[in-house]
Amino acid sequence: MVDAHPVLQAFLATLFTWGLTALGAATVFLKRDFNQRALDWMLGFAAGVMIAASYWSLLAPAIELSAEQSTPEWFPAAAGFLFGGVVLRFIDRILPHLHIGLPVERAEGLETTWKRTILLVLAITLHNIPEGLAVGVAFGGAAAGLSSATVAGATALALGIGIQNFPEGAAVALPLRREGISPLKCFWYGQLSAIVEPVAAIVGAAAVIIARPILPYALSFAAGAMIFVVVEEVIPESQSNQNADSATSGVLLGFAIMMILDVALG
Secondary structure, eight states, X not given: OTTSOHHHHHHHHHHHXXXXXXXXXXXXXXXXXXXXXXXXXXXXXXXXXXXXXXXXXXXXXXXXXXXXXXXXXXXXXXXXXHHXXXXXHHHXXXXXXXXXXXXXXXXXXXXXXXXXXXXXXXXXXXXXHHHHHHHHHHHHHHHTTOTTSOHHHHHHHHHHHHHHHHHHHHHHHHHHHHTTOOHHHHHHHHHHTTTHHHHHHHHHXXXXXXXXXXXXXXXXXXXXXXXXXXXXXXXXXXXXXXXXHHHHHHHHHHHHHHHHHHHHHO
């Protein structure tokens, strides 16, 4: 995989992250219900991984790369980070989606007649767009031959995102099972939520290969998009069922594991 084209590397890496989402969704075949505290802990874990990845895998390399440009070193990272949040806010406003545990009347985005199951899947899909983009940008950056953006670091990012995709797949499939939907359909919807990751990865990798000067902006854009999702979606969901302590411990462990992966492999 090291010698493959960076777009292919990004695609294969996100096939791996998608596969772990599918594996998480497959837990629906083992049981109909799942301990809510454990589910909230896993969501917190996912948030911790995303926060750590946003800094070590994306923002820190973006700041280092900015030294090569004529702008102040802080500008590309700050501008890209904020723009990533703005774009995700825009998507959040227009994409119909429903957070787990809420009635369909509280769906966000544009009004629609889509079924509750589709709205739940789209809520997790929103998480996966910046994750796929981050992996793609990381592999695209590694292709530029820069010391601060390496294949090992991109691989660590994909591994960390894959690990936290397991609970995300379960977070889609298990609540649907509780609503009486068949296990096969629950699994289908659970894995479907991550299908956007390979697409976003290809776009991210291709963009930075075509235009190397945008790399620090692209890295920080992905970081801003992920932090928006964490603060807007993942952490509130993990803390909405009176399991705040468990969810917070998940955040800490997820952050530590992603930090270790990035430092050890990056």
